Amino acid sequence: TRSTRPQRLLGAVQKNATRGDPCSVIQAIDHFCRNKEWAMNVGDEKGCILDAVVSEVNPATVLELGTYCGYSTVRIARLLPPDAKLITLEFNPDFAAIARQVIAWAGLEEKVQLVEGASGDWIPRMKEQFGVKTFDLVFLDHWKDRYLPDTKLMEECGILRKGSVLLADNVICPGTPDYLEFVRNSPRYESQYFKSHLEYTKVEDGLEKSVFLG
């Protein structure tokens, strides 16, 4: 049967990127998505904004909601210090299987824990399951109608601390209107919009950075 797009994306990584070189993995995926087949990675333009926020926060613990093929997982993990931990949640087992191989090709398995399942099920179990008290940085890139309920859940479960940074992809396209309204109007968040474009296109999109004030 015909291969899937994530399988073809992985093939492009294995063909064009150097094992153990995260930057070559990022470049191979961006080249594939720009020249062969569009895919819903955060991409190079928004990826540079992501890089800047990761470098500024310099997190010891990162939670990523929505792994897909592992592109943003590799982008984030390559910037983390040696003993930092990135936990990434993916609901779709086919996406997870590809992401594991992309992360391994980049040589970043030590820093990354990929967990398969629904964010709503796993967020309440982060402390007991992975021994993480709070997350310094959360990257939201999963189902757009889950951003708000999962943010409220993270607050309730106490996995955010004063100063935790939430960075949300796709707040314009496909859009997360209820989430945007919440973080921009809640007294418990300091929010900032980084205008950009939908990955590999000229369509407007952007990242919303929201600092939890405790």
Ligand SMILES: O=C(NCCNC(=O)c1cc(-c2ccc(F)cc2)cc(O)c1O)c1cc(O)ncn1
């Ligand atoms: O689709 C699952 N996750 C990806 C969430 N991400 C997105 O949906 C997403 C979509 C777009 C996008 C934008 C314009 C357009 F025309 C089409 C798609 C861009 C992005 O940057 C995303 O991040 C999924 C499936 C499943 O079965 N189980 C759990 N999750």
Ligand SMILES: [Mg+2]
């Ligand atoms: Mg996205």
